[in-house]
Amino acid sequence: MVNRPIVGAHYGLKDWIAQRGTAVYMALYTLIFAVCTLALPEFSYSAWSGLFSNGLFKFLSFLFFLSVFYHAWIGVRDIWMDYVKPTGVRLALHLVTLFLLVGYAGWAAQILWRL
Template sequence: MKRLVVGAHYGLMDWLAQRITGIIMAVYTLIVFAAMLGGAMSSREAWQAFMANGLIRFLSFLFILSLCYHAWVGVRDIWMDYVKPASVRVILHVLTLLALVGYAGWAIQIIWRL
């Protein structure tokens, strides 16, 4: 019997992950927007002071992880649904995962360097 290797079929967990990460990103965006209106981006020093807050750094870290996981679930599902050859799909999965890990590492490095 040949196994069919197409389709996401991850169901509720991926749906829930997409919603939770979306909410985290939306809340963070509102916080940054409120800080922008409050003058946190009026100068480089003000932005550095805002980002130096431990809670803001943690929320930024959480945002980055949420963004990468959100992107992973979405892109992985696209590859699984539309790329039929399993070998090509695996290569695309690996490249996507490497890119997202690289982006997350780079963003975290920028946040902690401020």
């Protein structure tokens, strides 16, 4: 019988592709954001607020944040799996990381839709 330790992750190509996909989206969003920011008539709060008043831009920004958090989850989860050997400690770190990232996603949504 194979005794495989509990690590809280799935091995394989799916996570590798997901991390590369989120990286591509983050790069594209960064370019679009830079162009939109440099195209602002002035760098003031009203211009900045006007940029984020568009619902599509808010949605794309929120997808950017979700991509950052999922990308971070995959990377940090792999660090915990590689370097933390006690199973209980590793799973506790996974939970803390997961709760923080979900909380950050909620915070990003609150900030984006509060404007």
